[in-house]
Amino acid sequence: MNIYAVIMAGGVGSRFWPRSRKENPKQLLKIFGENTMIQDTVARLKGLVKDENIFIITNRIQALRVRNQLPQLPAENIIDEPFGKNTAPCIGLASVIIKQRDPDAVTVVLPADHLIVDVKKFKERIRQAADYAYESGGLMTIGIIPDRPETGYGYIQFESEEVEPGIHKVSTFAEKPNLATAKRFLASGDFLWNSGMFVWKISTILDEIKKYMPDLFEALNEIERALGKDDFDKILTRIYGQLAKISIDYGIMEHSKKVFLIKGDFGWSDVGSWETVYQLSEKDEDGNAKFGDVYCGKTKNSYIYSLNKFSAVVGLENIIVINTPDALLVCNRENAQDVKSVVDYLNMKKKYELT
């Protein structure tokens, strides 16, 4: 059994403005420590997936930066989609490319921009999921054991009976709930967070795409036939242009009868906003996370990032300050999700150089 990885790295991450820009989104930033998020995502596969088996699916404006950040990967493993079409086409494209190399491959599908605390345990779970996917022909999801009634994540409900230690059949996928529902999910004990990480055989996922997304399957066949041809890019662009934007959850996982989950207990976050980054950052005794030349006076529980010039914050609590060479964000931590509105404003004003 050869394990391959598909790392999905096409997001724009506008909630991380002004650090993130369309050509330099969250997954390409050093949010925690010395590595970018995609570098961490690749690094934590060491010993589990060989470099030549790691594929990155990105887009055309980010592909060069991705290559520069991951020089250890074969250049041909960095694939740029002509258009963003959500995760189902992305995974389908990667699958037909990997199928050509190894029809028996088991693939691990990972977002490029998640945080994982216990890498050793993460790899154990992924290996176990790969083994089970290989033997059972199931679609494996990684369900994260929740520690709070989070409303920012989707949930997965599982059947109580274990098919193997830590592995259960999935009964339902649930969208992001409201707080009351999230509390109910947490109390029930049979709902886990949907991490968006999957493990399956190439043959299994392509079979399920054939069954539940026949249009996509047809398109993927056409792409497969064009692989290696001189006009591959042209054909890919033409076909991709016609594809519907559908997530793998909506297109496959919610319909398939062979979905399993493995419980993830390794510490995980999708790092969804500056608020999450604040939560996950080291703080000083006043609860401030400071990066760069920063002075805090009578200021608490705040995240201050200012690598390029001196910043002083006085008399404030629970704020986020992101000071970059060409733009500044000052935001209430409670409004971290509204950062997207700044990017909307900038696009509306056609200030594309800042988005």
Add this chain to the structure above:
Amino acid sequence: MNIYAVIMAGGVGSRFWPRSRKENPKQLLKIFGENTMIQDTVARLKGLVKDENIFIITNRIQALRVRNQLPQLPAENIIDEPFGKNTAPCIGLASVIIKQRDPDAVTVVLPADHLIVDVKKFKERIRQAADYAYESGGLMTIGIIPDRPETGYGYIQFESEEVEPGIHKVSTFAEKPNLATAKRFLASGDFLWNSGMFVWKISTILDEIKKYMPDLFEALNEIERALGKDDFDKILTRIYGQLAKISIDYGIMEHSKKVFLIKGDFGWSDVGSWETVYQLSEKDEDGNAKFGDVYCGKTKNSYIYSLNKFSAVVGLENIIVINTPDALLVCNRENAQDVKSVVDYLNMKKKYELT
């Protein structure tokens, strides 16, 4: 009667950091509109004091900028003190210089960095004060009719009897009061704000200095004898080095028996902090005063200054953001007085390029 003006412009204004710096303090900044504060101070004397009769007392690191901002004034009218020694030596120095030109001069002493709303009324009051100072040989102060129990200003108590319409003898000077005392002052009706603006004959103030500050008077005599000599600067520096730092209020006004006040009803502020600037600025419907390329989302009652790059403020109320090319301030409006602590911190860290 010839009216002269002495504009005191030596302050460092660290409460206006990061816009104000030691070589470019508040009085040299465009805080309101298109003119700097010192330009406004000079402009509002038009028709009252001739340009050649206007003197600026500043310091050596600011003198060149003052000259550049006030090209209409004779260069020799811009006098740089070798050291800041508070207002008594400053006024004394200006007085001996003006005395040489016109021993009968009446001088108006004005801080360079105050805001006055009704310039016409201001000039009427100053003219009336000048007339009374000329006739009576009194020291005239301008007392501002208070509209709130402000704790940031000193107060002047006056005798109820008018010596002339709007002019009263002064009984007491009071330091900045606490809130209870300020309320009592306001209720009493016989306390006005001490604006730090004065009008008197040169001969009167020098007589009073002789009487109440004999050491200063002695030093001023020595300076007077050196006026016009080649080594004047050297002598001035030597003498100034030995002077005590004493305010005119403490040194003279609180002791003199011939102090009067004229009621000022022209709208006045000493513009003491960014909070005051916010209060005095035009606001949009959300109560925000915005300068430069600024986006406010779910943000109210804030002052945002960002001329050099784009700034976005999201989900906040009552904050001050001052974004300059080399430093950023984010401050709660309630902590506007604490901005000084940032400058203290920068000096402590020897980051003099930012102070």
